[in-house]
Amino acid sequence: MVFHFSLFIACFLKPMVWTLYLGSCLVGIGAAVLWTAQGNFLTINSDSETVSRNSGIFWALLQCSLLFGNLFVYFEFKGETLINEHRRNIVYGSLAGVCLVGILLLLFLRNKRPSDTDNLIALNASGSQEAKTGPIQALVRSFKLLLTKEMILLSVCFAYTGFELTFFSGVYSSCVGFTKHFGNDAKSLAGISGMFIGAGEIIGGASFGLFGKRSNKYGRDPIVLLGYVVHMASFYLIYINLPEDSPIGDTSKATFLTSNKYLAVACSFMLGFGDSCFNTQIYSLLGYVYPEDSAPAFALYKFVQSLTAAVAFAYSTVLHLQWQLLILVITGTMGSYCFWVVEWQTSRMTREGYQKI
Numbered sequence: 001m002v003f004h005f006s007l008f009i010a011c012f013l014k015p016m017v018w019t020l021y022l023g024s025c026l027v028g029i030g031a032a033v034l035w036t037a038q039g040n041f042l043t044i045n046s047d048s049e050t051v052s053r054n055s056g057i058f059w060a061l062l063q064c065s066l067l068f069g070n071l072f073v074y075f076e077f078k079g080e081t082l083i084n085e086h087r088r089n090i091v092y093g094s095l096a097g098v099c100l101v102g103i104l105l106l107l108f109l110r111n112k113r114p115s116d117t118d119n120l121i122a123l124n125a126s127g128s129q130e131a132k133t134g135p136i137q138a139l140v141r142s143f144k145l146l147l148t149k150e151m152i153l154l155s156v157c158f159a160y161t162g163f164e165l166t167f168f169s170g171v172y173s174s175c176v177g178f179t180k181h182f183g184n185d186a187k188s189l190a191g192i193s194g195m196f197i198g199a200g201e202i203i204g205g206a207s208f209g210l211f212g213k214r215s216n217k218y219g220r221d222p223i224v225l226l227g228y229v230v231h232m233a234s235f236y237l238i239y240i241n242l243p244e245d246s247p248i249g250d251t252s253k254a255t256f257l258t259s260n261k262y263l264a265v266a267c268s269f270m271l272g273f274g275d276s277c278f279n280t281q282i283y284s285l286l287g288y289v290y291p292e293d294s295a296p297a298f299a300l301y302k303f304v305q306s307l308t309a310a311v312a313f314a315y316s317t318v319l320h321l322q323w324q325l326l327i328l329v330i331t332g333t334m335g336s337y338c339f340w341v342v343e344w345q346t347s348r349m350t351r352e353g354y355q356k357i
Helices: 004-012 017-044 051-077 085-108 135-146 150-180 180-212 212-218 223-240 261-291 294-316 321-351
Strands: none
Touching: 004 017, 004 085, 004 150, 017 085, 017 261, 017 294, 051 085, 051 180, 051 261, 051 321, 135 150, 135 294, 150 180, 150 223, 150 294, 180 212, 180 261, 180 321, 223 321, 261 294, 294 321
């Protein structure tokens, strides 16, 4: 399945409509398997003391691609008005090569140690591992898990991460590039915006990884609260800084304040940092609460997130900016509260010495 990523990148070496559509379908299938496997691998190689740290480190390393990938493309395409075949082959050939190296490194991942999942809470566990090793059993368990109170609440938070994923990865940078108030810098700012989103993701993930023991002590809810506050502040600043029709196309429509490119870049960083707050803590909570059902739990996480991301992409070129931000504010508020409810329940069980027998 991981080779689907290499195939998708290779489609751009000689782009054709049918190969791009086929490649997109393949990378979607591959991503579903890979993301679930990553979450499962992270869980089975963590315990209650290291799951927060490992989640933060994983997220920081993952998001390095946003920073270094954008930097590479920026310098390769700098000053180019038309991307010729030679330049395209350099970029996508390099990316395909990096992808293949990453696939080969999977062969060197360690096996699970017997003590790795000790002290994880095992909420709603479904029994022995031997009884549910097949794909059909895993699928059935996923549906059963989806109907539990904790997973229903967490699904609201998962949904928000899908909406904001589409916004920061596909909408916001385009809005910056479409804003004519930025003059000749508008298009280059779109690329710089992507770099600062990546920087926010990396700094957030690295910070939560380094201070993972503090999150064990004070809980995950303060970090999600921090992400919520940062995101709400960024949404307000974006609302007053960019034209309302900037998601649709080039615009010079009036804004509430004079559009400021430094503020636009700062908002990019805030979007990335806030996203890292939510995702690292979701990874940590799922690994802690569902150590015996980590694969179904992470599969549901990516399913709900991908579903809402697709919905957000569908309306992203139709709705004006203020309505997209309103959706994010509402779902972000609901998602944060639902996460806190599950986190508080988990903390209470931990304090009471809950352990599955």
